[in-house]
Amino acid sequence: MEERRSQVLALHQTRQGAERLRELVGAAPAAQLVGLEGSVPEFEAKAARLQPQVLLVELAGGVNGLAETLERLQRLVPAGAIVTLARSRDPDDILTAMRLGVREYLVEPVTPQAFNEAVLRLVRLHAAAGGPAGQVVAVMGVKGGVGTSLVALNLAWCFSQDPSRSVALVDLDLFAGDLALLADRPVRRDLSEAAAHYQRLDAVFVAGLTCEVAPGLRLLPAPEDPAAAEEVRGEHVARVLELLADTHGLVVADLPSRPDEAVLAALDRAEVLVVVLEPSLVGLAGARRLLGLLDRLEFPGQKRLVVVNRFGLKGALGKGELVRALGVEPAAWLPEDSRTILEAVASGRPVCRDWPRSRWSRRLAALAEDIAARLPAARKEARA
Numbered sequence: 001m002e003e004r005r006s007q008v009l010a011l012h013q014t015r016q017g018a019e020r021l022r023e024l025v026g027a028a029p030a031a032q033l034v035g036l037e038g039s040v041p042e043f044e045a046k047a048a049r050l051q052p053q054v055l056l057v058e059l060a061g062g063v064n065g066l067a068e069t070l071e072r073l074q075r076l077v078p079a080g081a082i083v084t085l086a087r088s089r090d091p092d093d094i095l096t097a098m099r100l101g102v103r104e105y106l107v108e109p110v111t112p113q114a115f116n117e118a119v120l121r122l123v124r125l126h127a128a129a130g131g132p133a134g135q136v137v138a139v140m141g142v143k144g145g146v147g148t149s150l151v152a153l154n155l156a157w158c159f160s161q162d163p164s165r166s167v168a169l170v171d172l173d174l175f176a177g178d179l180a181l182l183a184d185r186p187v188r189r190d191l192s193e194a195a196a197h198y199q200r201l202d203a204v205f206v207a208g209l210t211c212e213v214a215p216g217l218r219l220l221p222a223p224e225d226p227a228a229a230e231e232v233r234g235e236h237v238a239r240v241l242e243l244l245a246d247t248h249g250l251v252v253a254d255l256p257s258r259p260d261e262a263v264l265a266a267l268d269r270a271e272v273l274v275v276v277l278e279p280s281l282v283g284l285a286g287a288r289r290l291l292g293l294l295d296r297l298e299f300p301g302q303k304r305l306v307v308v309n310r311f312g313l314k315g316a317l318g319k320g321e322l323v324r325a326l327g328v329e330p331a332a333w334l335p336e337d338s339r340t341i342l343e344a345v346a347s348g349r350p351v352c353r354d355w356p357r358s359r360w361s362r363r364l365a366a367l368a369e370d371i372a373a374r375l376p377a378a379r380k381e382a383r384a
Helices: 015-026 040-050 064-076 091-099 112-126 148-160 192-196 203-209 234-247 261-269 281-296 319-326 338-347 359-374
Strands: 006-011 031-037 054-059 081-086 102-107 135-141 167-171 211-214 217-220 250-255 272-277 304-311 332-335
Touching (some): 006 015, 006 112, 015 054, 015 081, 031 040, 031 112, 040 064, 064 081, 064 091, 081 091, 091 102, 091 261, 091 281, 102 112, 102 261, 135 148, 135 234, 135 261, 148 250, 148 304, 148 359, 167 234, 192 234, 203 234, 234 250, 234 261, 250 261, 272 281, 272 359, 281 319, 304 319
Parallel strands (some): 006 031, 006 054, 054 081, 135 272, 167 217, 167 250, 272 304
16 A cells, blocks of 8 residues: 555666666555655755655765765654665675665665565664564674684574574575584575575575574575675575564574675674684784774674683683773683584584583573573564
């Protein structure tokens, strides 16, 4: 029905862009075009007067040309969501756009369905009631090799021990994901299929991509083929996370240390971000870079939990040095336990399941309890 469609006010910079914006909104059942402007002052004046739900902006060149406009739009229409239609996939452009308040960064070629689903995502995020059933916990290392995937796997297993909660674990390290190996699960289907079949993506299709790791815990593996991984975009990841959250009480996303479209989509959806580092000078430098990036992205500090893995390793930095250098108190200190960890990795078994009495397992389980307590009040459990 007409009243359920989100009002979209659009700004074009080129004649071709005007045609594309009109085409996308006109073909989106969830959207209604209330204005298409080529003048920034007229666009801003109409935005202030109409207060539309969606502000759709063509980025014909880089983001910086409209930086001031994007900043003003946040003040003029505080309840509106900014969506950009761009040609650049440059990570710097994407990061700049997100920092300027852009909620959906769509890269051409964009299908009407992709635009419609972006609008639906924004409607759900801003709805006063309802929304996806589950929450998303993201786990991100400050660099490779700090044990991020191990932490993600074991957190997911701990969460799944609550019989009232189903858990999905997603490997978003598109080019180097190893969660399937850590969980000793053969990869028959993976995340790349969600991109290849995006037009028919729904909860049933996504469920078919997952495999069971343990009762109440399912895994969606990263792509095995690097060429297929290249085709996975931010909008694909956002849709997959939304569908998994609609059918699971909790989604754990294992992120790579480098920022890309998948990472930004996961951060936009995450209720909690676990930042994993090791107690070394290299690990500390990586932590500073990542925390600085999160500041620039305006990812809330109260949603971040810093976790030190391999604490107590011979020759590593001490607790006092780390706290002073980081400027925050880590939420958990996971002790060095190479013997147990190596055995778990070699056998493809969660440490917390098969070595529950190890010091590492006990600290990780305590971290899982802390995270669960920080999550917003649980919404109704999965509908599937």
